[in-house]
Amino acid sequence: MSTAIDPWPWRAALADLLQRTRLAQPDELADEVAAAAGPLGLAATIYLVDQEQRTLRAVPRAGVATADPLAVEGTVAGRVFMTVRPAPVPAGGSEPARLWLPLLDGxxxxxxxxxxxxxxxxxxxxxxxxxxxxFGQLVGHLIATKVPYGDALLKVRRVRRMSEASELLWRLMPPMTFVSRRAVVSAILEPCYEVGGDGFDYAADGDTLYFAIFDTAGHHLRAGLGTAVVLSAIRAARRADERLEAMAAAADRALEEYLPELRFTTAVLAELDLERGRLRYINAGHPPPLLLREGRLVRGLTGGRRLPLGLGDKGVEAGEVTLERGDRILLYTDGVVEARDRDGTSFGVARLAGLAQRDAGRLPAPETLRRLCHQALSHYDGPPSDDATLMLVEWSYDAVRAMLPTAGRD
Incomplete structure (x- = not known):
């Protein structure tokens, strides 16, 4: 068959895939994708990145041997995942030609x-x-829509059991990457299987992008419950059109009422005017975010200070700064910079800023964070002693283009 110059088989394939998956369970999706691709002369295999973003794992199909996991580092599939650029592999010897595509939900x-x-x-x-x-774009959207209805696709991404706190927080937090015409938001949270009290949030409506990062004192499920309460209180206030100061006060009240035995939650709450670049922020006892411009660290954002959430602090004034197009805001929790090697040397803010500057503009935001987080975790002498969360917010049209799979980048 020849489909290269005839667009209509693709229309039929897309319609067939939509019809096949309408009533499909999550564990049936891979089989239906393969069946829809077959008439086009293609054999399709879905690989999902594991929770730690270190390997790509094939989604099982009925009656078909499951392929071995592929490393993100050092493989064609991994390069496609990292750069969100397709990669054709010509036929060679007994191997047929193949095409690797980034699998995205948006x-x-x-x-x-x-x-x-x-x-x-x-x-x-x-x-x-x-x-x-x-075809690949539709597959990505279908994966995202099927995930909530069963465990099969989630289990593909896991290499071990997840803690109760992690189960709670991963279900509450938004997707790790958001891209609009004017901004990119990306976050990463480790150790993903044993998260304690770290978390993040964002929302974009009209000309305003809201974003936040959290770190509740303590460990395990009790810390996770604290972050869940803070997230809920802040979202309720935000959706009632209340300002940053009122969101922080709502979190104070919620922690005091529902979890008075918890000590506190540190946080940065911020809102960015996407049209003018005006950033307002409140820092509730959290490490100061870093402002990066043209690959250089400009300064830490040290304004808007108040006590941690849960302790109450009336009369605080939000900090303000006006961004330039292309500016990046890097937020982090103390588990990133306090990672210590066997000699007791901490990872540190300077090292974090230096690595972020090195990758600025060279890599898409999610890949920058993936590498930063893994470098911080590798600095630990033994298992991580604290959560390590990073969030990168970029006010830029160029960053948006870099996130699209058809973007031409070297």
Missing amino acids: TERLGALELVAHGDVRLGDEAFVAGCDL
């Missing part, structure tokens, strides 16, 4: 899609590759 990185060509399918044809990309 711009949230989920993994990679492998398409293996059979017959006279020409993966070098531009129109055919564009059809493959459209």
